[in-house]
Amino acid sequence: MSTGKHAKAPTSSGTGTRLTGAEIMWATLEGEGVDVVFGYPGGAILPAYDALRKFPIRHVLVRHEQGAAHAADGYARASGKVGVAIATSGPGATNLVTGIATAMLDSVPMVCITGQVSSKVLGTDAFQEVDITGITLPVTKHNYVVTRAEDVAPMIREAFLVARSGRPGPVLVDITKDAQQGSAEFDFAAAAPRPHRPHPMLKTESASILQAAELIRNAKKPVILAGHGIIQSNAYAEVLTLAERMRIPVASTLLGLGAFPASHPLSLGMMGMHGEAWVNHAIQQSDLLIACGMRFDDRVTGSLATYAPNARKIHIEVDPAEINKNVKVDVALIGDLKEALEALLPHLAPKPAKHESAWLKEIDASKGEVAVRDIRNLPDSGHLYAAHVIHDLWRATDGKAIVVTDVGQHQMWEAQYYKHDTPRTLITSGGLGTMGFALPAAIGAKIACPEKEVWVVAGDGGFQMTAAELSTAAQEELDLNIAVVNNGYLGMVRQWQEFFYEKNYESSPLRSPDFVKLAEAHGIRGLAVRKRSEVLPAVKEAREHKGPFVINFLVEKEDSVYPMIPAGSALHEMIRRPNQNPLVETAEDK
Amino acid sequence: MLHTFVALVEDKPGVLTRVASLFRRLNINIVSLTVGHSERTGVSRMTIVCEASPTAGHRIAASLYKLENVLQVDDIGQLSHVARELALIKVAATPQTRSQVFELAEVFRARIVDLAPESLMIEITGVESKIEGLIQVLNEAGDRILEISRTGRMVMRRGQHTSKVLDAMRVPGVETVAEFKSEEESSASSDLLMAEETGL
Numbered sequence: 001m002s003t004g005k006h007a008k009a010p011t012s013s014g015t016g017t018r019l020t021g022a023e024i025m026w027a028t029l030e031g032e033g034v035d036v037v038f039g040y041p042g043g044a045i046l047p048a049y050d051a052l053r054k055f056p057i058r059h060v061l062v063r064h065e066q067g068a069a070h071a072a073d074g075y076a077r078a079s080g081k082v083g084v085a086i087a088t089s090g091p092g093a094t095n096l097v098t099g100i101a102t103a104m105l106d107s108v109p110m111v112c113i114t115g116q117v118s119s120k121v122l123g124t125d126a127f128q129e130v131d132i133t134g135i136t137l138p139v140t141k142h143n144y145v146v147t148r149a150e151d152v153a154p155m156i157r158e159a160f161l162v163a164r165s166g167r168p169g170p171v172l173v174d175i176t177k178d179a180q181q182g183s184a185e186f187d188f189a190a191a192a193p194r195p196h197r198p199h200p201m202l203k204t205e206s207a208s209i210l211q212a213a214e215l216i217r218n219a220k221k222p223v224i225l226a227g228h229g230i231i232q233s234n235a236y237a238e239v240l241t242l243a244e245r246m247r248i249p250v251a252s253t254l255l256g257l258g259a260f261p262a263s264h265p266l267s268l269g270m271m272g273m274h275g276e277a278w279v280n281h282a283i284q285q286s287d288l289l290i291a292c293g294m295r296f297d298d299r300v301t302g303s304l305a306t307y308a309p310n311a312r313k314i315h316i317e318v319d320p321a322e323i324n325k326n327v328k329v330d331v332a333l334i335g336d337l338k339e340a341l342e343a344l345l346p347h348l349a350p351k352p353a354k355h356e357s358a359w360l361k362e363i364d365a366s367k368g369e370v371a372v373r374d375i376r377n378l379p380d381s382g383h384l385y386a387a388h389v390i391h392d393l394w395r396a397t398d399g400k401a402i403v404v405t406d407v408g409q410h411q412m413w414e415a416q417y418y419k420h421d422t423p424r425t426l427i428t429s430g431g432l433g434t435m436g437f438a439l440p441a442a443i444g445a446k447i448a449c450p451e452k453e454v455w456v457v458a459g460d461g462g463f464q465m466t467a468a469e470l471s472t473a474a475q476e477e478l479d480l481n482i483a484v485v486n487n488g489y490l491g492m493v494r495q496w497q498e499f500f501y502e503k504n505y506e507s508s509p510l511r512s513p514d515f516v517k518l519a520e521a522h523g524i525r526g527l528a529v530r531k532r533s534e535v536l537p538a539v540k541e542a543r544e545h546k547g548p549f550v551i552n553f554l555v556e557k558e559d560s561v562y563p564m565i566p567a568g569s570a571l572h573e574m575i576r577r578p579n580q581n582p583l584v585e586t587a588e589d590k
Numbered sequence: 591m592l593h594t595f596v597a598l599v600e601d602k603p604g605v606l607t608r609v610a611s612l613f614r615r616l617n618i619n620i621v622s623l624t625v626g627h628s629e630r631t632g633v634s635r636m637t638i639v640c641e642a643s644p645t646a647g648h649r650i651a652a653s654l655y656k657l658e659n660v661l662q663v664d665d666i667g668q669l670s671h672v673a674r675e676l677a678l679i680k681v682a683a684t685p686q687t688r689s690q691v692f693e694l695a696e697v698f699r700a701r702i703v704d705l706a707p708e709s710l711m712i713e714i715t716g717v718e719s720k721i722e723g724l725i726q727v728l729n730e731a732g733d734r735i736l737e738i739s740r741t742g743r744m745v746m747r748r749g750q751h752t753s754k755v756l757d758a759m760r761v762p763g764v765e766t767v768a769e770f771k772s773e774e775e776s777s778a779s780s781d782l783l784m785a786e787e788t789g790l
Contacts, residue, residue: 199652
C-alpha cells in the first residue's frame with residue numbers, strides 16, 4: 001500500500017486515469033469491495049447515478065431514504081461488511097438521519113453518500129440545500145464535505161477506514177455536484193488513507209490481564225455479560241472457551257444474542273428490562289461480572305445504585321469512553337475483545353471436568369418456577385399469543401433463520417422465544433429503538449445473505465412506518481418472509497400505560513389496513529392467521545413460497561411482555577408473569 | 591471542579607464545532623476556550639477549561655480522542671504547568687484621574703496600551719486570580735470599567751522538551767526540539783518572523 005500523503009498530488013500517480021468525480025466515486029466504492037448500494041436519486045446526486053451503469057455495482061431503489069440507511073445497516077449487520085446508502089441533497093439527506101442515528105447507537109459500520117449543491121452556491125439556501133454535515137455531526141463517527149473531484153477517492157477511502165476501525169459506526173460523505181462533474185486523476189492505491197490512529201487510551205497491559213485472571217480464578221459466582229462487541233470483534237470462540245474452561249454462565253444483552261449459543265448449557269439468555277428472572281437474579285447475586293463488549297446500558301442495569309452490589313467488575317471494551325461511564329469497574333481491559341481474551345486465556349487453568357459448581361446449581365434451581373408462568377406451557381385456549389408465534393417460528397426454522405425485528409413488544413418476545421445459536425442471526429435496533437427498522441433492514445440482510453432464510457418480525461405500528469418498502473422487496477424479487485404481530489395497539493406503549501399510567505390508553509389503539517390486501521396490492525402473497533393451530537402451516541407456506549410473503553398474525557390484543565423491570569428500578573424488582581393457569585404441557589410442546 | 595484540557599487538533603474547517611458539540615452533548619459548560627496555531631503548520635492548539643464532576647476527566651479526554659480530527663489530548667489536572675491569561679481592560683479616566691489608575695496598573699505589572707481623553711486601556715497578563723484582582727481593585731477604587739476582553743486560560747506543562755505535535759502526528763525521526771527547530775528555521779514562517787522584526 002502506498003502512503004496516503006501524496007494522494008492529492010497528480011504527479012505521484014503514474015497509473016492514474018482521468019475520470020469524473022462521479023466515476024471516481026463508484027470506482028472507489030468498487031475498490032473498497034462494494035457490490036451493492038441502497039439509494040434514491042435526486043438532482044444533486046444525478047451525475048453519480050448517470051455514471052453508475054459503467055460499474056458492476058447493484059443499486060437497490062428504496063421507497064424512502066430512511067429505508068436506504070436501514071437497508072445498508074441490515075446489510076452490514078448480516079454480513080459484517082460496510083453498508084452503503086446513497087441519497088440526494090436536502091430532503092434526501094435529512095431522511096437518512098434516523099437510519100444514521102440507528103447505526104451510530106448500535107455501532108454499525110456504514111458509509112452514507114449524499115449529493116450536495118454546487119460548491120459555488122454552498123451556504124446560499126440554494127434549492128434542496130441543507131447543512132447535512134452539521135445535522136449529522138452528533139450521529140456520525142465522522143463526516144466529510146467534498147468539493148473537488150480529486151478529493152473524492154481519498155475521502156471515501158478514509159470514510160471506509162473510519163467506519164470499520166475501532167468501535168465501528170456510520171460515516172457520511174457529502175459530495176457537491178461540481179465535485180461529481182469535475183474530473184481528476186484516479187489512482188485507487190494512491191488514495192489510501194494514512195493508517196488509522198488507534199485510540200491512544202487503549203490499555204491491555206499485562207498487569208491488568210493478570211489482575212483480571214486473578215479475579216476470575218477466585219470468583220465463586222461469576223457471570224459473563226455478552227454484548228454486541230463479541231460479534232463486532234469476531235470473538236465467539238474466545239468467549240466460548242472462557243465460559244467452558246472456567247464454567248461461567250453467560251448472560252446476553254439484546255444485541256449480544258447469538259454471540260453465545262442459546263442452546264449451550266451455560267447460556268442464561270437475555271438480561272435486563274425484559275430478561276428472565278433467573279438471569280437478572282444471577283447478575284444481582286454475582287461476585288464477578290465479566291463484561292465483554294457491552295456498555296452497561298440503562299435497559300440492562302436498571303437502577304445503578306443497586307446494580308450487582310456484591311460483584312467485582314471486569315470490563316473488556318474497545319471504546320475507552322465507555323469505561324466507568326455508567327458502572328464503576330475494578331479492572332478495565334481497553335482494546336479489541338478478541339485480542340484481550342487471547343491474552344487473558346493462557347492465564348486461566350481449566351476447572352476440573354468433574355467440578356460441580358454450586359453457583360450453576362443455584363441458578364438452575366431458580367429456573368424451575370419460571371416454567372410454570374411461561375405462556376408456551378399453557379393449553380391452547382383458542383387465543384393466539386405472540387409468544388406462540390415466535391416459538392413456532394423458531395421451531396419451524398430450526399432456529400437457523402436471520403430474524404430482523406422492529407421495536408416494541410414483538411421485539412422482546414422475539415428475544416425471549418427465538419433461540420439464536422449463531423451470530424448475526426438477530427438484527428434489531430437496540431440503542432436507538434427505531435420503529436420502522438425491520439422491513440428495510442431485512443431487505444439489506446437478505447441481499448447480504450441471499451442463501452439464508454430471512455424473517456421480518458414487526459408489530460402493526462412499526463410495520464406501517466416503513467411499509468412502503470414492500471414495494472422494494474417486490475421489485476427486487478426478494479425471498480423475504482414477513483410476520484406482522486398485529487395486536488391493534490402500539491403494544492409497548494399500551495403496556496406502559498397499563499402498568500404506569502392507570503390504563504389510560506391514550507393514542508395507542510391503532511387501526512391498520514388489511515395487511516393481506518396491502519401485500520396483494522404489491523403483488524405479494526399474504527395470509528392472515530388467527531389461531532395457534534394455523535401458525536405452523538402458515539409459516540410452512542411462507543417458507544416454501546418463492547418471493548416475499550406477508551403473514552398477518554392477529555394476536556391477543558392486551559398481552560404484555562413479562563417479566564418487566566420498570567425503568568429506573570433495581571434489577572431484581574421485576575413485574576413477574578401472572579401465574580394464571582396450572583402447568584399443562586400441550587402436545588405441540590413435546 | 592474545573593478541568594483543563596489541551597487538545598492538538600487538525601487545522602481544518604468545522605473542527606471547533608466538533609469539539610464544542612462534544613461538550614454540548616455531554617451537557618458540560620465550557621468556561622473558556624482558546625485556539626491558536628501550534629509549533630506545526632496545520633495543527634491548532636486548544637486550551638479548554640470546563641466545569642465538570644471530578645471523575646469526568648477520563649471520559650472527556652476519551653471522547654475528545656474519538657473525534658477524528660483530534661491528534662492529542664492532555665488532561666492537565668494537577669500536573670505541574672504554567673497557566674496564563676491575557677486581558678484588555680478599558681477604564682474611564684480623565685487627565686485628572688489617570689494617575690491613580692497608573693499606580694494600580696503598576697502594582698499589577700500591567701501596561702497602559704492606549705490613552706484617550708476619557709479613557710485608557712490596560713493590558714494585563716497572568717493567572718486568572720491576578721486579572722480578577724486588578725478588576726476588583728479598579729472597581730473598589732471607583733474607576734468605571736467600560737470594557738473587558740479576556741482570552742481565557744492557556745496552559746503549558748512544565749519541563750517537557752519534545753514537540754507534542756510531532757509526537758501526536760507520529761512523525762518518524764523528528765523528535766527533539768533541536769531537530770524541530772532546524773526544520774522550522776528553513777521554512778517560510780521564520781522568514782516571516784524576521785520580516786516582522788526588521789519592520790519590513
